[in-house]
Amino acid sequence: MMLLGLYNYWIAIVLMMTGFYTVISRGNLIKKLIGLNIFQVSVFLLYISMGKVEDGTAPIVLAGSSQGQELRSELPSPGSSAAPIGQSKENLSAGAELADTNEIRPRGNPENLSVTTPSSQRYSNPLPHVLILTAIVVGVATTSVGLALIVRIKEAYGTIEDEEILQEDAQS
């Protein structure tokens, strides 16, 4: 059951290996770059999966519940709550996020929260999403630099096959 429950991690690993194999095995520069892209995307999935909290909703502070400032000060300090003994049982073995991320919810005024259903008080952890947004931008930049290089290589060598390029270099 645990294997099925972690299917998103399996997808990430399969994608990772597919991409990695493509980078290593293909001689065509474009195909290599495609493989590299798949490899990077698998990491995006890994990050997004780890942000998921069971029964968690989008991390939006609901109207009137609290100001951002208050929220920040009232969040459980990570220093005090990272996996204290006796929590996070499956989390460790499952490789999911620690228990303290489950605890992150607005704790402004309890009355103001009455509009929300109990389950919506649980947040998905937004931080991995933010991180991966940065990584996606990096991925786009890498791909564009790579493609630009391939265009230049095509102009200089007249081919984008790895072996033919090596032959050309050996001749000159």
Add this chain to the structure above:
Amino acid sequence: MIAEHLPVLQILIPLIAAPICVLLRNRHLVFPFATLVSWMTCAVSVVLLQRIMMGESISYELGGWPSLWGIEYRLDPLSGFVLLVISAVASLVLPFGRELLLREVPTEKHYLFYSAFLLCMTGLLGITITGDFFNVFVFLEISSLSAYVLIAMGKDRRALTAAYRYLIMGTIGSTFILIGIGLVYMMTGTLNMAELTERLHRQVEVQNRIITVIESRTVLAAFAFLTVGISIKLALFPLHVWLPNAYTYAPSMVSAFLASTATKVSFYLLLRVIFTIFGVQFAFHDMSLNQVLMILGLMAVFVGSAVAVYQENVKGLLAYSSVAQIGYLVLAVSFATGNDEGSVLGLSAGIVHLFNHAMIKGSLFLTMGCVMWRVGSTDLKDMKGLAKSMPWTMAAFVIGGLNLIGVPLTSGFISKWYLILAALEKGMIPVAAAALLSSLIAVMYVWRVVEVVYSSSPADETVGSKQQEAPWSMLVPMWIMIGASLIFGTLSRFPMEVARRAAEVLLQTGS
């Protein structure tokens, strides 16, 4: 008021200057601007290092967010030292490259070149100064992407394929690092390095057994990903294949800058991960990484040096010699297994060699820049008898070569001395002998160049032309660097003191 913001200015100055370079466009404006920026950055890092050495601990919270939530810049003796190396090399290489760039890069691309150069510098400085683990990845990519662009600007078309290979391998490396960071974050819920260390060593109960977080399988996987990823970036043998061609065909000032900074920063990152985040106990005693590093380091030293002997292009020769020198760095780290004298000696040998090698390899690549400017090629066959027409450049090369070998009174000697001292302290006499033996191979490849340059008769074309020596604007920065390597060879107190402090701090936090 400025003083308290210096840590962030260290990064902001070059980061903001990079787009300004693109806006200025005119290369007569861009060059002095970029040089000025690099000098300002260098001044900032000098002040910062001074403050650290006075015993001040510097921590800067970006945007005023507490370090648990926001990004923290944190400086200890090691990061201060590496910051100084990067910015000092940049501030010498930039004025050097002005004349050279005219011959190696089309003039309409100069403003883009300077912009990419400053970005690369920003990335390298950023990796060093930041205390946030994800921030490391971001800066790593900033520096790598701009390095690919810089390498691809080389004159030879092989620069393009070299840059492409570097891009593929570099991206795999940094994606591995990204995976490692993600897995560590999963287990700890923090990205702040200091906080990470503490939480990794905390105890939790899993299925009625009490274990420390660091023993969980996720953290083991993270450790593996991080080590391999950083090793690719470090060009540790056998993951070095991207390095030789990249350094050989890049524009000479880029080779000089990257050879003396990029791999050094990866080395810094390796130290951070081993000593600050995971700790010596875990990395070296539980995982036996030190044995892996020692074997790979020794292999790098021998294979790198041996291949260097057979290179026909002197820049290629220097690049392979870099692979060998990285071997020494890693070898030095592998001694640092505890808190005893041998460990401190080994680690400080590594850190001081980081500094010395940056100067040595930087200045050697600068001499090749002069040759490139003069002859238009760095093939050994085109350099016959060059010492007659370029005495100053070739004298610099000889001194640099002596440094590489580790002749007494040069800074290369200092690093090797402490390395061997550490090996003896640890009772590893074969390793000490191997380090000595490998210096002999260095003699061989340096001698090959010296022989061609000094004793064969010049090729016809080089005799006829009027202008013999490289211009002053190139000779002066080159000789400052070479001079520094001699000064720090005889008066080694300053670098050794900093390196020792850095090593002690690392070993304290790590154990």
